[in-house]
Amino acid sequence: MEGYRKVEILSNEQLTSDMFLMKVALKDLPEPGQFYMLRGWEGVPYLPRPFSVCDADGEVMSFLYQKIGKGTAMMTTFKPGDHIHVLGPLGKGYPLHQGPSALVGGGVGIAPLLYLARKLEGPVDVFLGFREEVFFLEEFKPFVRNIHVSTENGSYGHKGFVTELLTDDYNTTYACGNMLMMKAVKERIHSPLYLSLEAHMACGIGACLGCSHKTKHGQQCICKDGPVFNSEEVLFD
Numbered sequence: 001m002e003g004y005r006k007v008e009i010l011s012n013e014q015l016t017s018d019m020f021l022m023k024v025a026l027k028d029l030p031e032p033g034q035f036y037m038l039r040g041w042e043g044v045p046y047l048p049r050p051f052s053v054c055d056a057d058g059e060v061m062s063f064l065y066q067k068i069g070k071g072t073a074m075m076t077t078f079k080p081g082d083h084i085h086v087l088g089p090l091g092k093g094y095p096l097h098q099g100p101s102a103l104v105g106g107g108v109g110i111a112p113l114l115y116l117a118r119k120l121e122g123p124v125d126v127f128l129g130f131r132e133e134v135f136f137l138e139e140f141k142p143f144v145r146n147i148h149v150s151t152e153n154g155s156y157g158h159k160g161f162v163t164e165l166l167t168d169d170y171n172t173t174y175a176c177g178n179m180l181m182m183k184a185v186k187e188r189i190h191s192p193l194y195l196s197l198e199a200h201m202a203c204g205i206g207a208c209l210g211c212s213h214k215t216k217h218g219q220q221c222i223c224k225d226g227p228v229f230n231s232e233e234v235l236f237d
Helices: 070-075 113-119 137-143 179-188
Strands: 005-014 019-025 035-039 049-052 060-066 083-090 101-106 124-130 146-151 172-177 193-197 212-215 218-221 228-230
Touching (some): 060 070, 101 113, 113 124, 113 137, 137 146, 172 179
Antiparallel strands (some): 035 049, 035 083, 193 228, 212 218
């Protein structure tokens, strides 16, 4: 893996009130589920931010992000022709199994699932959870058999949490989201299940130990040992 690289921003589109999709000129073809550390500023905030690969074709790479703090607020101001610095690909991605698969994501946790859907063989169903505003439904359609949607306020699809829609009818289930959601998915799915865990990261390479999580093998770094784990390895309080 190389160090940080300077790449050009091709577009930076607002999808909802707080969700954005940034495309950059980057020729990498990472594994689905891997991520990059992004930095586009000097000084405060001091740390880069981790972002899952949303899509990649060997020329253009996409990153889905949510405006939630200083770093991501600054990212929303970037324009085509601007540059950012990226480190990656980092971490371990999803294993690609054949047969019927389910993809489960909530909010910004949907990010790695589009690229994963492109790579999987066999019928794929996707389960997407949102608070209010939905996005990315059209982008998934070419690659999946069915799209199941939930919103917490009932504005679209099922009213409630996306985990309430899950069934254990698939050869493999792949999920990404916050820890509460990952715990709920693990409680419902007993067939092979792979979880991409979210965490704050400072380095992205396992040096700072700031993203450690409890597993059957002890504390492991989400950035280096994950972010994708077999659900059997992950422990939740």
